[in-house]
Amino acid sequence: MAASLRLFTVLGPAQKFQFRIFTKLVRPLSSGSNQYDYDLIVIGGGSGGLACSKEAAQLGRRVAVLDYVDPSPQGTVWGLGGTCVNVGCIPKKLMHHASLLGEAVKGAAKYGWDVPQETKHSWEVLVGGVQNHLRSLNWGHRVALKDKSVDYLNAYGTFVDAHTIKATTRSGKETILTADRFVIATGMRPKYPQMEGAREYAHSSDDLFSLQKPPGKTLVVGASYVALECAGFLTGLGYDVTVMMRSIPLRGFDQQMAELVIDNMVSHGTRVLRGCVPQQILKQASGELAVTWQRQTGGPGSAVDADDSDEFSTVLLAIGREPCTKSLNLDVAGVKMNESTGFIVGSEEESERTSVPNIYAIGDVLQDRPELTPVAIKAGKLLARRLYDGATEHMDYVNVPTTVFTPLEYGCVGLSEENAVQLHGEDNVEVYHAFYKPLEYIIPERNHQQCYIKMVCSRQDEKILGLHFLGPHAGEVIQGFGFAVKCGATRGQLTSVVGIHPTCAEEVIKMHVTKRSGEDATVTGC
Ligand code: FAD
Ligand code: NDP
Numbered sequence: 001m002a003a004s005l006r007l008f009t010v011l012g013p014a015q016k017f018q019f020r021i022f023t024k025l026v027r028p029l030s031s032g033s034n035q036y037d038y039d040l041i042v043i044g045g046g047s048g049g050l051a052c053s054k055e056a057a058q059l060g061r062r063v064a065v066l067d068y069v070d071p072s073p074q075g076t077v078w079g080l081g082g083t084c085v086n087v088g089c090i091p092k093k094l095m096h097h098a099s100l101l102g103e104a105v106k107g108a109a110k111y112g113w114d115v116p117q118e119t120k121h122s123w124e125v126l127v128g129g130v131q132n133h134l135r136s137l138n139w140g141h142r143v144a145l146k147d148k149s150v151d152y153l154n155a156y157g158t159f160v161d162a163h164t165i166k167a168t169t170r171s172g173k174e175t176i177l178t179a180d181r182f183v184i185a186t187g188m189r190p191k192y193p194q195m196e197g198a199r200e201y202a203h204s205s206d207d208l209f210s211l212q213k214p215p216g217k218t219l220v221v222g223a224s225y226v227a228l229e230c231a232g233f234l235t236g237l238g239y240d241v242t243v244m245m246r247s248i249p250l251r252g253f254d255q256q257m258a259e260l261v262i263d264n265m266v267s268h269g270t271r272v273l274r275g276c277v278p279q280q281i282l283k284q285a286s287g288e289l290a291v292t293w294q295r296q297t298g299g300p301g302s303a304v305d306a307d308d309s310d311e312f313s314t315v316l317l318a319i320g321r322e323p324c325t326k327s328l329n330l331d332v333a334g335v336k337m338n339e340s341t342g343f344i345v346g347s348e349e350e351s352e353r354t355s356v357p358n359i360y361a362i363g364d365v366l367q368d369r370p371e372l373t374p375v376a377i378k379a380g381k382l383l384a385r386r387l388y389d390g391a392t393e394h395m396d397y398v399n400v401p402t403t404v405f406t407p408l409e410y411g412c413v414g415l416s417e418e419n420a421v422q423l424h425g426e427d428n429v430e431v432y433h434a435f436y437k438p439l440e441y442i443i444p445e446r447n448h449q450q451c452y453i454k455m456v457c458s459r460q461d462e463k464i465l466g467l468h469f470l471g472p473h474a475g476e477v478i479q480g481f482g483f484a485v486k487c488g489a490t491r492g493q494l495t496s497v498v499g500i501h502p503t504c505a506e507e508v509i510k511m512h513v514t515k516r517s518g519e520d521a522t523v524t525g526c
Contacts, residue, residue, distance in 0.1 A: 046082015048363030049185030052380030079138030091209035099236025107444030197281030216313030254416035401482030411478030414466035
């Protein structure tokens with residue numbers, strides 16, 4: 001394969017065309033029978049679906065991938081590549097970066113740069129740049145499918161039976177296709193509450209990254225990944241932002257870390273309303289949105305000036321996502337899903353196998369799996385290798401590192417402190433921690449109060465159960481440490497590594513104060 005790829009790169013365009021035809025003709029015979037149009041049809045051309053379809057095609061199978069985007073209630077649609085590329089990780093990270101640049105510019109004067117007192121940001125320029133990049137990614141995905149001889153259909157797939165689907169294009173043209181096997185990789189879409197005005201006037205993350213006019217004063221409903229990341233970069237870009245949280249921030253994450261994330265956002269100017277749930281959105285004659293909400297609890301940390309209504313220019317609903325399974329006609333194929341949530345339940349023996357032997361599911365649609373791009377991609381590739389290359393490796397969903405890209409990034413891998421205590425008992429868990437000051441923060445006098453690291457260890461053998469890092473470039477930091485945790489490293493092994501000075505990551509290796517000791521965890525000196 002490598003040799004043929006090398007040959008391919010030195011061929012001219014006409015020869016490349018002939019080479020593709022030739023490789024199509026000499027593709028190994030599939031294990032699936034030719035009674036079907038394809039060996040494999042993948043429904044959903046997002047992170048998981050693209051990875052799986054390309055891998056299967058590379059292994060010589062006849063593969064098709066269907067991708068279709070239902071317009072959001074506000075009418076937003078996008079190209080090939082799924083959530084991450086179009087309305088998730090990529091535009092989010094770019095906007096997060098734009099917001100961090102603003103912070104850096106503010107501090108630049110203290111480093112000697114001659115920066116105007118008032119800096120201005122253009123939402124239109126940012127959206128233009130982001131959307132241009134996304135269009136190039138859409139195109140890149142189409143080319144990659146073509147290069148790998150995967151047939152791409154911009155059509156909505158619904159099952160007719162366990163070996164047949166109907167593909168419907170936007171214009172309503174229907175095609176019946178058969179396959180030996182199917183992979184469901186249809187991902188998730190934002191949820192909307194049963195609330196007056198929600199679908200009519202509110203936006204979701206599906207709309208935000210292509211919003212044509214600046215969002216202005218924004219209410220963000222929800223307090224998890226999507227809500228906090230979007231609220232964080234919108235605040236950083238200079239907008240007046242309120243987060244409406246109904247219970248706790250970042251459910252499922254270490255709550256001490258989550259509260260520090262919130263503290264940091266508040267210190268940057270994000271307003272947080274706790275214990276509140278929106279009731280109604282009405283459009284005013286001025287075009288502004290009047291939102292009414294109910295305060296469910298008071299409690300510490302509630303904004304003191306919280307009314308039960310206010311006007312906003314934009315309401316961003318980030319109250320979770322639901323799997324795109326309900327219109328797939330899974331019942332006619334016999335695929336079982338969790339009826340109340342719509343998630344597909346994987347089998348005990350093989351997480352990605354559904355209740356029907358020739359139908360598989362990967363990525364966000366799978367129940368109880370991390371909803372992350374690298375997870376969907378890896379699961380898709382491994383599945384294709386098991387199906388078509390005799391491989392035996394299964395996706396390991398344990399100790400998947402992740403990062404929340406809030407203004408101060410929060411990266412983690414493994415158990416939260418509370419989960420570790422729940423699983424192992426308080427006496428068996430040792431927590432090392434440190435409050436540190438990034439060197440770069442000193443000259444511009446930036447707030448470092450929330451720069452914090454926590455390592456959760458087994459008290460018996462010091463095996464690292466969880467690592468939590470709040471600080472600049474947390475994603476870059478935690479990726480490497482994720483390797484150590486995945487390999488079952490102990491704190492001793494980690495501290496045997498020599499740090500890289502001066503970095504924030506070295507603080508992980510230097511940590512020596514336990515919570516149990518009650519000693520001051522502030523890092524002083526080198
Ligand atoms: P998707 O990428 O959602 O792809 C599914 C595709 O199938 C879509 O194109 C959909 O339109 C299509 N489809 C659905 N039904 C049909 C049908 N019947 N027929 C044909 N096509 C269909 N993850 C990270 O790892 N890092 C991040 O920083 C990150 N940031 C995120 C930020 C936001 C705002 C959001 C919303 C998500 C973010 N994620 C992030 C999560 C990540 O985007 C998802 O986990 C990932 O995209 C899941 O991949 P998937 O293949 O399962 O589904
Ligand atoms: P989540 O399901 O994680 O969070 C939903 C949030 O909305 C919670 O705070 C929840 O509160 C709140 N909520 C739910 N229903 C209501 C309601 N009716 N009214 C008010 N608030 C409500 O969803 P997200 O969309 O944030 O994230 C989905 C997934 O996307 C994540 O699990 C993650 O895997 C992925 N993602 C990854 C990112 C990354 O890697 N950086 C970034 C963004 C998304 P409560 O806690 O009370 O239920």
